[in-house]
Every structure is written in C-alpha cells, then in structure tokens.
Amino acid sequence: MTRNAEGVMIVIAATLAAFGVTLVNFARGDNVDAQSGLTFLVFLIAFGGLHLAVRRWVPKASPLLLAPIAALTALGFIEIYRLDPQRAGLQRWWLLIGAGVASLLIAFLSSVTIPWLRRYRNVTLLVSLGLLLLPNLPQDWGFPLRGLELNGSRLWVVLDLEVTRLHFQPAELAKLGLVVFIAAYLADHQRSLREARRVIGGIQFPEPRQLTPLVLAWGASVAVLIWQRDLGASLLLFAAFVLLLYAATGTAGYLVTGGLLTILGGVLSFLFFDHVERRVTGWLSPFENYEDQGYQIAQGLFAMGSGSLTGSGPALGRPDLIPNAETDFIFAAVAEELGLAGSVAIIALFALLVAVGLGIAFRSRDTFRKLLAAGLTLVLGTQAFLIIGGILRIVPLTGITLPFMSYGGSALVGNFLLIGMLLTLSHEEAP
Amino acid sequence: MNGPIRRLAVGMFSAFAVLLVTVTWYQVVRADDLKGDPLNPRPALSERGKERGLIITSDGLVVARSVESAESKRSFTREYPAGEAFAHVVGYTSFIFGDTGIEGAYASSLRSRRDLTISDLLAAILGQDLRPLNVELTIDSVLQQAAVEALGDQRGAIVALDPATGAVLAAVSTPSFDPVDLIGDDAAANWEAYLNDPGEPFRDRATRELYAPGSTFKVVVAATAQDVGLAGPGTTFDDPRELALPGSDATISNFDGGPCNDGESTTLLNAFVRSCNTVFGDLAMQLGAEEIGVTASSLGFNRQIEYPWSVPEARWQTEELVDDAAALAQSGIGERDVRATPLHMAMIAAAVANEGVAVSPYLVKRVFDAGGDTTDSTDLNELGRAMSANTAQVLTQMMERVVTSGTGRRAAVPGVRVAGKTGTATGTEGFSNLWFIGFAPVDRPTIALAVFIEGSPMSGESATGGSLAAPIAAALIQTWLSTHP
Numbered sequence: 001m002t003r004n005a006e007g008v009m010i011v012i013a014a015t016l017a018a019f020g021v022t023l024v025n026f027a028r029g030d031n032v033d034a035q036s037g038l039t040f041l042v043f044l045i046a047f048g049g050l051h052l053a054v055r056r057w058v059p060k061a062s063p064l065l066l067a068p069i070a071a072l073t074a075l076g077f078i079e080i081y082r083l084d085p086q087r088a089g090l091q092r093w094w095l096l097i098g099a100g101v102a103s104l105l106i107a108f109l110s111s112v113t114i115p116w117l118r119r120y121r122n123v124t125l126l127v128s129l130g131l132l133l134l135p136n137l138p139q140d141w142g143f144p145l146r147g148l149e150l151n152g153s154r155l156w157v158v159l160d161l162e163v164t165r166l167h168f169q170p171a172e173l174a175k176l177g178l179v180v181f182i183a184a185y186l187a188d189h190q191r192s193l194r195e196a197r198r199v200i201g202g203i204q205f206p207e208p209r210q211l212t213p214l215v216l217a218w219g220a221s222v223a224v225l226i227w228q229r230d231l232g233a234s235l236l237l238f239a240a241f242v243l244l245l246y247a248a249t250g251t252a253g254y255l256v257t258g259g260l261l262t263i264l265g266g267v268l269s270f271l272f273f274d275h276v277e278r279r280v281t282g283w284l285s286p287f288e289n290y291e292d293q294g295y296q297i298a299q300g301l302f303a304m305g306s307g308s309l310t311g312s313g314p315a316l317g318r319p320d321l322i323p324n325a326e327t328d329f330i331f332a333a334v335a336e337e338l339g340l341a342g343s344v345a346i347i348a349l350f351a352l353l354v355a356v357g358l359g360i361a362f363r364s365r366d367t368f369r370k371l372l373a374a375g376l377t378l379v380l381g382t383q384a385f386l387i388i389g390g391i392l393r394i395v396p397l398t399g400i401t402l403p404f405m406s407y408g409g410s411a412l413v414g415n416f417l418l419i420g421m422l423l424t425l426s427h428e429e430a431p
Numbered sequence: 432m433n434g435p436i437r438r439l440a441v442g443m444f445s446a447f448a449v450l451l452v453t454v455t456w457y458q459v460v461r462a463d464d465l466k467g468d469p470l471n472p473r474p475a476l477s478e479r480g481k482e483r484g485l486i487i488t489s490d491g492l493v494v495a496r497s498v499e500s501a502e503s504k505r506s507f508t509r510e511y512p513a514g515e516a517f518a519h520v521v522g523y524t525s526f527i528f529g530d531t532g533i534e535g536a537y538a539s540s541l542r543s544r545r546d547l548t549i550s551d552l553l554a555a556i557l558g559q560d561l562r563p564l565n566v567e568l569t570i571d572s573v574l575q576q577a578a579v580e581a582l583g584d585q586r587g588a589i590v591a592l593d594p595a596t597g598a599v600l601a602a603v604s605t606p607s608f609d610p611v612d613l614i615g616d617d618a619a620a621n622w623e624a625y626l627n628d629p630g631e632p633f634r635d636r637a638t639r640e641l642y643a644p645g646s647t648f649k650v651v652v653a654a655t656a657q658d659v660g661l662a663g664p665g666t667t668f669d670d671p672r673e674l675a676l677p678g679s680d681a682t683i684s685n686f687d688g689g690p691c692n693d694g695e696s697t698t699l700l701n702a703f704v705r706s707c708n709t710v711f712g713d714l715a716m717q718l719g720a721e722e723i724g725v726t727a728s729s730l731g732f733n734r735q736i737e738y739p740w741s742v743p744e745a746r747w748q749t750e751e752l753v754d755d756a757a758a759l760a761q762s763g764i765g766e767r768d769v770r771a772t773p774l775h776m777a778m779i780a781a782a783v784a785n786e787g788v789a790v791s792p793y794l795v796k797r798v799f800d801a802g803g804d805t806t807d808s809t810d811l812n813e814l815g816r817a818m819s820a821n822t823a824q825v826l827t828q829m830m831e832r833v834v835t836s837g838t839g840r841r842a843a844v845p846g847v848r849v850a851g852k853t854g855t856a857t858g859t860e861g862f863s864n865l866w867f868i869g870f871a872p873v874d875r876p877t878i879a880l881a882v883f884i885e886g887s888p889m890s891g892e893s894a895t896g897g898s899l900a901a902p903i904a905a906a907l908i909q910t911w912l913s914t915h916p
Contacts, residue, residue: 302471304462308458308459309458317473340454340455343454347451351447354440354443374439389446393453
C-alpha cells in the first residue's frame with residue numbers, strides 16, 4: 001500500500017464515521033444534522049493531519065498503521081455516539097488532541113531519533129511511576145490536583161481548574177513510559193540476562209538472581225492492584241514485561257515463571273480482594289449471578305447473541321442495557337449492532353495492527369528499537385485481547401478499555417502517542 | 432532475537448484466532464439461545480414503544496390507539512379511550528404482563544412492521560406500506576355501553592350476537608378493569624390491586640368462564656324432543672310434586688316446590704313457560720343422553736369454538752350420562768356437570784332465531800390498512816343445522832310465551848315481540864347464578880343475547896333469572912332496536 005492509498009483509506013474511514021452517525025440519527029427519528037458533517041470533518045482533520053505529519057517527518061513509515069486505526073476509531077465512535085451523543089462530542093475533541101499530540105511526538109522523535117529515548121530511560125521510569133501514583137493523591141485537599149475513586153478503583157486524577165474540571169487516567173500515559181523503560185533496560189542488560197541459564201524439563205530457566213527484575217515487576221503490578229484496585233492495568237503491565245523479557249532473551253523459562261506468578265497473584269487476589277472475587281464469580285457463572293456480579297457479562301453475551309450475523313443496525317439494538325457499554329464493553333455494543341461482521345472486523349483490524357507492529361520490530365536495526373516496537377505492539381495487542389477475551393469469557397473480565405474504540409480521552413491520547421512512536425520506529429527501521 | 436519475536440507473533444495470532452472462534456460461537460452457534468434466553472430483556476423491549484394499529488368498533492368508536500409520546504416521535508404509548516367497557520374484548524399489551532384480548536390475538540396485524548432495517552428501505556422503494564394494520568370489531572359501542580350500564584355493580588356478563596351471521600354485537604364482563612392502569616408507571620401496583628379485588632375484574636365471565644346454564648338449557652332439551660318427534664308443545668306429562676330419580680335417593684322438584692300445573696298432568700308448553708324441572712327431568716330421561724348430546728354439540732358444545740382466543744369447551748358429558756339416569760335428569764335441567772359460557776348460551780338463542788342454523792361467533796369484522804383498505808375480513812362460518820326449521824319455529828313460539836306469560840315476563844319490550852328463556856342455576860355460597868337467553872324481534876330477529884349474573888351478595892338470595900336478568904335483556908333489546916330499527 002502506498003501513502004496515497006493510506007490517504008484514500010482515511011477519507012473512507014471518515015466517511016464511515018459520518019455515515020454511521022447519520023444512520024444513528026435516522027434510527028432515532030432525527031433528521032440529518034450538523035453531527036454528520038462535524039464528524040466527517042473531525043476525522044478528516046485528525047487522521048488527515050496525522051497523515052500529513054507522517055509525510056512530512058517520517059515518510060518511510062509503514063502506510064498500514066493509520067488506516068486500520070482510523071477504521072477502529074470510526075467503529076467505536078459510531079457506537080459511542082449512539083450510546084451517549086454528549087460523550088461523543090467530547091470524544092471528538094480528544095481525537096483532535098490525540099492526533100495533534102501524536103503529530104508533535106513524531107516531529108520531535110524524528111529529529112532526535114528513537115535512541116534518544118533510551119538515554120533518558122531512568123527519567124522516563126520516574127515520571128511514569130509518578131504518573132501511576134497520581135491517583136493516590138488525597139481525594140480532598142486544597143491542591144487542585146486530586147485523586148478520585150470511581151467504581152471501586154483508584155485510576156482517576158481530577159485537575160480542578162476554576163473554569164472546568166478535567167478527568168484523566170495517568171496510567172494510560174505511564175503505560176507508554178514503562179514500555180520505553182523496560183525496552184531500554186532490557187536492551188542494556190540483554191547479555192547478562194541471557195547468560196547462566198539452567199534447563200529444567202527441557203525449558204531453559206534463568207539463574208534465580210536473574211529473576212530479580214521479574215519479581216520486582218511482579219511486585220509493582222501487585223502494588224498497583226492493591227492500591228488502585230486496577231486488575232486490568234496490573235495484568236497488562238506484568239504481561240508486557242514478561243513478554244518483552246522473553247523477546248529480549250528467548251528464554252522460555254521467563255514465560256513459564258511469569259505465567260506461574262500471574263496465577264499466584266490471581267489466586268492471592270481472589271482470596272484477599274472482594275473486587276477480584278466478584279469479577280471471577282461473574283466470569284465463571286454469569287447467569288447464575290445475573291442479578292449481581294454476572295449482570296454485565298450476561299448482558300454482553302445477550303448483546304452478541306442478539307446481534308447475530310448482521311446485527312440490529314446502528315441505534316436499533318439495546319447495547320444501552322450493558323453497564324459501561326461505551327467504555328469497557330464497546331466491543332459487545334458493536335457486536336450487537338453490527339453483528340458478527342462488525343466483531344470480526346474489529347478483531348481482524350487489531351490482528352493487522354499486531355502484525356504490522358511486530359513486523360516493524362522484526363525489521364528494526366537495533367535491540368532497543370526491536371524491543372520498543374515489540375513492546376508497544378504487545379501492549380496494544382494484549383490490551384485488546386484482555387478486554388475482548390473478558391467479554392467473551394475466555395479470561396476473567398478486567399476493567400480496561402479497548403484501544404481506539406472505548407470512550408475516554410486519556411486512553412485515546414495515550415494510544416495515539418503509542419502509534420506515533422511506532423510510526424517513527426517504522427520510519428527508522430531501514431538502514 | 433527475531434526468533435522470539437516470531438514466536439510471540441504466533442502466540443498473539445493464536446490468541447486472536449481464539450477470539451474469532453469464540454465470537455463466532457456466541458454470534459452464530461449460540462445466537463438463538465442467547466436471543467431467546469428468558470433473562471434477555473431485548474425481545475420484549477423491542478415491542479415496547481412501537482406504534483400499534485387502531486382497534487375500532489363497528490360504529491367507528493376508537494377503543495385502542497397509539498399516540499406519539501411527548502419525548503420522541505418514534506416512541507408511542509397505547510391509549511384505551513373506552514376504558515373498562517371494552518377491557519376484556521380489547522385486552523391490553525404490556526411489557527410486564529403480556530398481551531391479552533384482541534391486542535394479543537391480532538398482535539401480528541396491529542404490530543408495526545417498521546423494524547428500521549434495510550428491509551424497511553427496500554419496502555419503501557417497492558412502495559409497501561409499513562404502518563401497522565387496524566382492527567374493526569363487530570361490537571356496537573352503544574349496545575356495549577348499555578350492557579355495561581345494565582349490569583351495573585353486578586358480577587356478570589352479557590353476550591349479544593347477530594343471529595344470522597354470528598357477529599358479536601356486545602361482549603361485556605363485569606366488574607372490569609381499565610387497561611391503561613396496566614401500562615403506566617403504577618402498573619405493578621394496579622395489577623396487584625386488581626388481583627386482590629374480590630370481584631375478580633380480570634375474569635372474562637363472557638367467554639372464558641364456564642357456568643351451569645340452569646333452565647336456559649331446557650331450550651336444548653325441548654328442541655331435541657321436537658326434532659326427534661318425541662314430544663311437542665302439546666304433549667302431556669305427569670305432574671308430580673317431586674320427580675323421583677331412579678337408582679338414587681335424590682329427587683327433582685320445581686322452583687316453588689309445588690306441581691307444575693294441577694298435580695295431574697301438564698303440557699310441555701306449560702312446563703317450558705313455567706320452567707318446570709320435574710317435567711324436563713322426566714323428558715331428558717326419555718330422550719336419552721345421546722340424543723340431547725347430538726343437539727348440544729351441533730349448538731357448539733363439546734368442541735372448540737373459533738374465536739380470537741381460546742374459549743373453554745361447553746360440556747354435555749354424554750358418556751357419563753348414558754348409564755346414569757339420575758344424573759341425566761339433573762343434566763336435563765342444566766345442572767350437575769353441564770357447563771357453558773354466556774357466549775355459548777347466546778349461540779343457542781341465535782340458532783333458534785336463525786331458523787335452526789347455528790353460526791360461529793366472530794368478533795373481528797375486518798382488518799384494514801392505514802389507507803382504509805380491507806386486508807382481511809371474516810366470512811360467515813356456519814356450524815351447521817342444529818335443529819329443523821320447523822323445530823326452530825316451534826321453539827320460537829314457546830320462548831315467546833315465556834316472555835308474554837311465563838317466567839320471562841320482565842323481558843317484554845312494548846311493541847316488540849321478544850322470545851326468551853330464563854334460568855336460575857346453582858351458584859356459589861348459597862347464591863344462584865341468574866340467566867336469560869333470548870332474541871328479538873320474533874318475526875325478523877336482529878339480536879340474540881345471553882344475560883348472565885353471577886350469584887353474589889349484590890344479586891341477593893331470592894333473585895331469579897326472571898327477576899334480575901330478564902329486565903336487562905329488555906333494556907338491551909330496546910337499545911338495539913332504537914338504533915337499528
């Protein structure tokens with residue numbers, strides 16, 4: 001695919017979003033209004049602008065990244081608009097902000113080149129940990145920056161300005177910083193981590209002392225789980241770390257140890273945390289606990305079943321019956337209204353992104369770039385898998401968002417930054 | 432390190448493949464199970480708020496309509512402007528309690544065919560009309576209202592038919608409920624209140640409850656006797672104070688405990704006009720269960736009647752009665768296990784009025800589209816000849832005598848020849864169920880009806896079909912003939 005084809009695809013995605021909004025209006029009995037045109041324009045400006053930024057600063061980047069993202073964002077946006085038009089209006093602003101910030105990131109990274117990130121890995125780590133801890137700020141103190149507990153989790157930060165209040169989830173940004181740090185750290189210690197392996201049952205295991213970073217990362221994840229009660233972020237961070245550790249060393253023992261630690265952490269949190277126990281109960285038997293823990297999952301399953309092959313059509317199903325449909329359960333909402341056609345499209349688009357991302361990692365010229373590209377892609381892919389798999393009852397439900405599709409400003413901005421990095425990495429892959 | 436990356440790629444793609452398989456499992460293989468799961472509120476919700484067609488009476492009164500709700504043009508609420516008077520006929524459509532009456536039976540016509548999908552677009556291109564169809568009832572709103580008023584506080588039912596066609600002119604059950612109460616915000620509380628009402632307003636006494644018809648059933652026995660040539664109006668019978676029942680200690684006596692005539696003998700006509708149980712018990716035993724059963728079933732007993740909803744089968748239990756003369760005698764006066772709905776009893780009166788041919792009752796005249804064009808109409812459906820034309824004529828004369836000089840004198844309407852038969856049957860808790868069936872005018876009948884009053888403290892202990900039910904029949908015949916001379 002050429003850069004021009006990418007431009008055409010972006011126009012098509014913008015048209016798709018506008019057409020979806022029009023269909024929703026029709027189904028509601030409203031007439032065509034400014035929403036359709038506005039949506040088209042915002043998508044065109046956001047992704048077209050990003051497209052131009054790529055042409056200007058990273059012209060050799062893969063043309064296969066922006067198009068699928070535009071399509072995913074469009075599908076998610078239609079459903080957000082259908083569920084909550086007001087939030088959709090906010091989401092449009094976040095789309096513009098995300099694309100703008102990503103363009104700036106591309107411009108900056110292309111001038112300093114990616115290895116610049118490696119130099120500041122410790123600063124990145126500190127900033128990321130700081131961001132991660134922000135929600136634990138007191139809920140009410142004089143300072144305008146406060147933590148906020150929502151739905152039993154401590155993920156939000158409120159910036160209380162005089163004119164308006166901004167909510168954001170710093171973990172979405174911290175996620176990126178941590179991947180940068182892990183990639184840099186592993187690139188620096190790759191050799192020592194690869195040495196001194198012992199083989200148990202045909203699988204290579206590292207020396208116990210080499211497990212220290214793994215155990216530390218596990219500890220950090222558990223800490224996130226305890227203090228912020230965020231099962232999703234906790235699992236995602238740990239999974240990304242273990243997978244990258246494996247990518248860096250090729251030692252399968254890390255995967256096995258990581259898997260065991262995940263299970264250990266899961267069992268412990270099941271035993272000690274009510275919110276984890278509730279999630280697991282709802283996961284295992286949603287219909288038996290329909291009135292309570294199982295309600296959301298059961299509604300998600302009903303939504304998918306009712307959607308069947310072709311779906312009810314935009315705004316003609318009842319995804320509004322699913323709690324948190326526009327955030328955690330956006331996949332089920334699309335599956336209900338666009339049917340299997342829509343849900344397969346989403347999974348295929350994420351698979352495409354993973355393929356492109358890992359392809360960049362594959363072709364990158366040094367260890368850091370490889371690990372960074374792989375890390376960013378794995379975070380994206382794992383996040384998509386965890387939430388879709390949670391809705392499909394393959395894994396326990398974790399309260400994380402579906403990248404590019406769920407409503408949420410911080411997530412959208414974070415994921416755009418992720419794509420900005422991937423685009424720059426892609427540009428730099430050729431020697 | 433490209434090796435591990437390649438293996439991670441394989442891992443990721445396997446995970447996505449699992450997602451694809453699973454989502455296909457839910458959206459294809461298990462789609463219908465999930466869609467139809469009783470816990471899934473979607474199917475019921477999809478009907479909610481959609482436009483439904485009109486239900487109107489034959490004289491054009493709107494008894495059910497959908498109006499656009501204030502909030503959205505695409506959301507409708509159902510209104511029942513005629514309220515309680517039509518509740519059991521029209522029924523209701525409720526998200527919580529389901530659909531009943533015409534609302535339930537004609538749901539597929541009344542439902543909007545607009546499902547707002549691609550098929551709508553296609554239909555619009557092809558020029559199809561997706562607006563819901565409307566239903567026109569055979570009910571005459573004036574007669575229906577008059578019937579409600581005539582019953583007043585009584586527990587009872589009235590069914591009036593056009594004897595020639597079977598068109599239901601009125602079908603009333605009291606006490607009733609207002610269907611609107613079951614669709615608003617207080618639906619659950621109202622439902623509960625109606626359920627706890629001692630008058631049992633949800634009961635459709637006109638078409639869904641079986642009662643012993645009492646002496647009105649003597650019409651069937653007299654018709655059988657005339658038809659088979661066993662006895663006519665002039666045939667004389669013994670006139671005992673009590674009829675001893677073979678193989679039993681029980682006896683049958685007349686309403687006032689005395690003989691029917693002079694204690695020696697009486698004609699069948701006199702026994703019919705004075706509603707003597709002794710004579711009809713005797714006559715039933717002479718006729719036999721099978722002969723009476725033939726007439727009864729040709730009048731609609733022991734079979735399903737076509738109606739918008741399931742009407743319980745009226746019972747004449749021939750097999751049980753063949754070898755039980757005592758039970759047969761008691762059944763001959765409409766007691767023991769004989770059961771019918773007021774609708775069935777109206778059909779009997781209609782068959783006599785219609786020269787002996789029974790017709791199937793129908794409640795819906797036609798279904799019509801938004802443009803007013805009929806899409807479906809009811810054809811005359813004859814059940815068949817129940818008695819010879821001659822028998823029907825003889826019965827008519829006997830029934831007219833009931834009104835002119837017998838138990839049904841209070842059904843008389845000045846200037847109109849009315850034929851009828853009263854009934855006072857065993858009810859519950861010491862109260863009698865009261866009946867009157869009849870038709871008018873005798874020479875050219877345009878209305879046949881059954882009036883039923885369920886025995887209750889309201890009707891009192893001394894009431895008879897002649898004293899309470901007959902005057903109601905007179906009032907309704909008068910109403911009907913004043914609007915349809």
